[in-house]
Amino acid sequence: MVARVGVVTFPGSLDDVDAARAVRLAGAEPVALWHGNPDLAGVDAVVLPGGFSYGDYLRCGAIARFSPVMREVIPAAQSGNLPVLGICNGFQILCESQLLPGALTRNASLRFVNTEQRIRIATAETAWTRAYSADQELTIVLKSGEGNFVADDATLDALERDGRVVAYYVGDAPNGSRRNIAGVTNEHGNVVGLMPHPEHAVEALTGPSTDGLGVFTSVLDHLDRQPEPALPLGTP
Amino acid sequence: MPEVPLIDTVATAEGSPDTPQPYAELGMADDEYARVRDILGRRPTAAELAIYSVMWSEHCSYKSSRAHLRQFGDKAPHTDALLVGMGENAGVVDVGDGHAVTFKIESHNHPSYVEPHQGAATGVGGIVRDILTMGARPVAVLDALRFGPADAVDTARVLPGVVSGISFYGNCLGLPNIGGELGFDPGYAGNPLVNALCVGVLRHEDIKLAQAAGPGNLVVLFGAPTGPDGIGGASVLASATFEDESQAKRPSVQVGDPFLEKLLVECSLELFANDLVEGIQDLGAAGVSCATTELAAGGTGGMRISLDKVPLRDHRLTPEEILMSESQERMMAVVTPQKLDRFAAICDKWGVEATVIGEVTDVSSEEHERGGRLVMTWQGQTIVDLPPRTAADEGPVYQRPYARPATQDGLQRDSATHLERPGPGELREQLLRVLGSPGVCDPRWVTQQYDSHVRGNTVLATPHDGGVLRVSEDSARGIALAVDGNGRFSRLDPYAGAQLALAEAYRNVASTGARPLAVTDCLNFGSPEDSGVMWQFAETARGLADACQRLGTPVTGGNVSFYNQTGDSAIHPTPVVGVLGVIDDVHTRLASAFPTSPDQARIYLLGT
Amino acid sequence: MARVIVNVMLKPEILDPQGQAIAGACERLGFTGISQVRQGKRFEVEVDGEPDEQTMTDIRQIAQTLLANPVIEDFEVHVH
Amino acid sequence: MARVIVNVMLKPEILDPQGQAIAGACERLGFTGISQVRQGKRFEVEVDGEPDEQTMTDIRQIAQTLLANPVIEDFEVHVH
Numbered sequence A: 001m002v003a004r005v006g007v008v009t010f011p012g013s014l015d016d017v018d019a020a021r022a023v024r025l026a027g028a029e030p031v032a033l034w035h036g037n038p039d040l041a042g043v044d045a046v047v048l049p050g051g052f053s054y055g056d057y058l059r060c061g062a063i064a065r066f067s068p069v070m071r072e073v074i075p076a077a078q079s080g081n082l083p084v085l086g087i088c089n090g091f092q093i094l095c096e097s098q099l100l101p102g103a104l105t106r107n108a109s110l111r112f113v114n115t116e117q118r119i120r121i122a123t124a125e126t127a128w129t130r131a132y133s134a135d136q137e138l139t140i141v142l143k144s145g146e147g148n149f150v151a152d153d154a155t156l157d158a159l160e161r162d163g164r165v166v167a168y169y170v171g172d173a174p175n176g177s178r179r180n181i182a183g184v185t186n187e188h189g190n191v192v193g194l195m196p197h198p199e200h201a202v203e204a205l206t207g208p209s210t211d212g213l214g215v216f217t218s219v220l221d222h223l224d225r226q227p228e229p230a231l232p233l234g235t236p
Numbered sequence B: 001m002p003e004v005p006l007i008d009t010v011a012t013a014e015g016s017p018d019t020p021q022p023y024a025e026l027g028m029a030d031d032e033y034a035r036v037r038d039i040l041g042r043r044p045t046a047a048e049l050a051i052y053s054v055m056w057s058e059h060c061s062y063k064s065s066r067a068h069l070r071q072f073g074d075k076a077p078h079t080d081a082l083l084v085g086m087g088e089n090a091g092v093v094d095v096g097d098g099h100a101v102t103f104k105i106e107s108h109n110h111p112s113y114v115e116p117h118q119g120a121a122t123g124v125g126g127i128v129r130d131i132l133t134m135g136a137r138p139v140a141v142l143d144a145l146r147f148g149p150a151d152a153v154d155t156a157r158v159l160p161g162v163v164s165g166i167s168f169y170g171n172c173l174g175l176p177n178i179g180g181e182l183g184f185d186p187g188y189a190g191n192p193l194v195n196a197l198c199v200g201v202l203r204h205e206d207i208k209l210a211q212a213a214g215p216g217n218l219v220v221l222f223g224a225p226t227g228p229d230g231i232g233g234a235s236v237l238a239s240a241t242f243e244d245e246s247q248a249k250r251p252s253v254q255v256g257d258p259f260l261e262k263l264l265v266e267c268s269l270e271l272f273a274n275d276l277v278e279g280i281q282d283l284g285a286a287g288v289s290c291a292t293t294e295l296a297a298g299g300t301g302g303m304r305i306s307l308d309k310v311p312l313r314d315h316r317l318t319p320e321e322i323l324m325s326e327s328q329e330r331m332m333a334v335v336t337p338q339k340l341d342r343f344a345a346i347c348d349k350w351g352v353e354a355t356v357i358g359e360v361t362d363v364s365s366e367e368h369e370r371g372g373r374l375v376m377t378w379q380g381q382t383i384v385d386l387p388p389r390t391a392a393d394e395g396p397v398y399q400r401p402y403a404r405p406a407t408q409d410g411l412q413r414d415s416a417t418h419l420e421r422p423g424p425g426e427l428r429e430q431l432l433r434v435l436g437s438p439g440v441c442d443p444r445w446v447t448q449q450y451d452s453h454v455r456g457n458t459v460l461a462t463p464h465d466g467g468v469l470r471v472s473e474d475s476a477r478g479i480a481l482a483v484d485g486n487g488r489f490s491r492l493d494p495y496a497g498a499q500l501a502l503a504e505a506y507r508n509v510a511s512t513g514a515r516p517l518a519v520t521d522c523l524n525f526g527s528p529e530d531s532g533v534m535w536q537f538a539e540t541a542r543g544l545a546d547a548c549q550r551l552g553t554p555v556t557g558g559n560v561s562f563y564n565q566t567g568d569s570a571i572h573p574t575p576v577v578g579v580l581g582v583i584d585d586v587h588t589r590l591a592s593a594f595p596t597s598p599d600q601a602r603i604y605l606l607g608t
Numbered sequence C, D: 001m002a003r004v005i006v007n008v009m010l011k012p013e014i015l016d017p018q019g020q021a022i023a024g025a026c027e028r029l030g031f032t033g034i035s036q037v038r039q040g041k042r043f044e045v046e047v048d049g050e051p052d053e054q055t056m057t058d059i060r061q062i063a064q065t066l067l068a069n070p071v072i073e074d075f076e077v078h079v080h
């Protein structure tokens, strides 16, 4: 059976069409989920796409966090079972929801930055990165005004120690992210937040590469192998 | 208005013909005011004066440019591709496979000087609503910018603000920015140019027009509530030289909310898809005045509006202020009563406020003769009763005097053939100076702030010659766009300068592999009351119309921005030309870069 | 060392979509009785020594030219 | 109707690039004696009636869950 991957549209979501396209190109069925509807329609995985949910008012992701659909996403994600990917604004929503540690703040340059960015995959042990190998480098699009990942040192140490950094920027982070972190995961590896946009690197015609497709094929592979007990990452 | 009572109704106007009215302060000439009195057979009410003053302003009526712009129609080359030509909110071009494209460029120069961020942001918002109004999904923007010298103090205020405004609004709307222009010249120091182009895609059968058809149909205002934004902006701010007074006029800037605009776009597209609107108009400059008179003029000619029903953000607004407010993110639709519930439900889904403020009415043949009948009430009293076509379509047309300025000879004397050739050392230094000049060097500081990828259909964007988009995923077809202009060329020879602007945009489109099809233009000039400026304008229009005829690409729409000057000195005449092309198989597009495997590559120089 | 506070708020007649979005969220979270929220900026300016008249004039000047956009914002300065 | 103020500032250990940029600009504009600027947010919350204990508890709750992100920000609430 074809996996069904939900893509949530919040008011102000922009890259939802792109996330749905990437899901389709990876061979799954994209399912449109609406922010105001507390129903996950039985999907196998969820993508929170990029954009400016609620206009990014207050703080990016702060208002979206309280939407009805997130009431369903949060417990399912916490349980370790539902794979959830947050891209850019989706990553911000996951941090605001405390599904992921840290916070995303204004770029150090104080300007929006759109660039083709090299990132290095740091762990292939998540639901969304198993198609890659650790240390593999990708070229994908980074486009954001508030992509500067911050957390206190203890949290950063723990993330690195437990293999919960998913990707690093190669070279200096263009947004000032601490320790060049481009993406992180939760303790189960089912929830991943990425600041750059893999869904914009899935077609040779429109993307800087097709390196991003692996994120979406990863989750299909992950779903194929389920059910597996969700073991916290970093457990020996 | 000392003598005018609190509510200036039609009845009071009839009873007080001699009340002095501030028409001059609203930018109206004596003869224009006299004509309004003539049309109405009495003095206008304050609200009617507000409507005529904005509708007959240079900005809305094109009264100085219209006589020259006619050439774009008269000389338009025949093409089967044109589905909607000049005169609507934007032209529509057939690109094959049942797909059509609509595109238009517009200026927001003055507001962007007063408040760079909001001015530029709302410029993007306005042009996007124009495209949406045609029934199209907006799919990309381009921007052409001119500033004073890069090292001038004020440029450090204006440039970052303008760029952050375009970036903020366009990015937040989810529209990729696929190209543009950036230029610097001392002439723009007190008068930057901010021209934004938006392109939209639709199916042939989805074209919408601005008309209020069907008596009994309802007039619905939807989007943002009305506030005191840009009051007087359309007639005062946007069409008068501002200099030092800008301080005083500052509070009338418009403030944009791109988030609401995004909701308005999605909401409108869903309304269109469900066939719930009979006619639609966006609210830009001149807000409710413009939308009501134009919708009525385009339809039966009849409309009744209860102005009290307009949702307000500030309850102190007077009816005249409501009529002139330029609050952003508003649209007006004509809806049949049977479809109102479904209309409201979709607005509700997107969190967009929608309010019925009136209805389309029938007109008698006598009223039809006069230009229709638009009636507005306020607290139950009639404050407007005018023939809408006289406001929307029958504004004044001026034959402004124009003459080639004597200084032109001096400018042209130093032609390239007379100038001394530089020696080798000098040439090197000159080349480096050109390459290092802010208008030529890498614009990345600007363009990196723009999202070029969102929606996933961008095939080429900055730094390529033209932007290229895939029209839809189920077709191989693509469209290409470029905007170009060069005020210095135009200053030397406005006729040739306009043609060069077109030729450059045309080449930029062609060099992506696309076939140029149609043109939009934004003509930025000084005061039309100056005969030398008017000559530049006339020559530009003639040059562009002739070139479009020769190249077989009609002008489908555009914008004129006059009064771009600081004191007595006008900016260089600056036509900015946008060209749209189509490419049958977007996979064959050409990038402006050498291939990464250079073994097979040859370099050819084409042309003279 | 002293701290001077500059509060910058949108002028009342200027649209504050941010504040509106927050008020809407409060309501959805079940907090009633909140009729309006407006969001502005707060700057904490650390100055060397006790703030004298000159310092306050300077900070007012900075507020006017840099911290606030007088076209759309009002500001207010006080010592902490 | 009363007004309750919520001030939200970045925690001292969190880098504040906006504040730094402003401090740098002050210096370039020739204002010396400013050692640091930090930028935060100020919310003006209008509540119906006099703010009683319950209202203040509610607003503190809102500040904690919505207006401030406790990972990076501190807040403070007071009646205007």
Ligand SMILES: Nc1ncnc2c1ncn2[C@@H]1O[C@H](COP(=O)(O)OP(=O)(O)O)[C@@H](O)[C@H]1O
Pocket: B142, B143, B144, B145, B177, B178, B179, B180, B181, B182, B439, B440, B443, B446, B447, B450, B461, B462, B463, B464, B465, B466
């Ligand atoms: N204001 C702008 N907005 C978006 N793109 C821009 C802007 N200015 C320049 N560009 C892009 O930067 C690239 C180089 O611009 P330019 O130097 O003007 O090129 P050319 O001289 O070939 O027209 C082009 O792809 C152009 O579209």
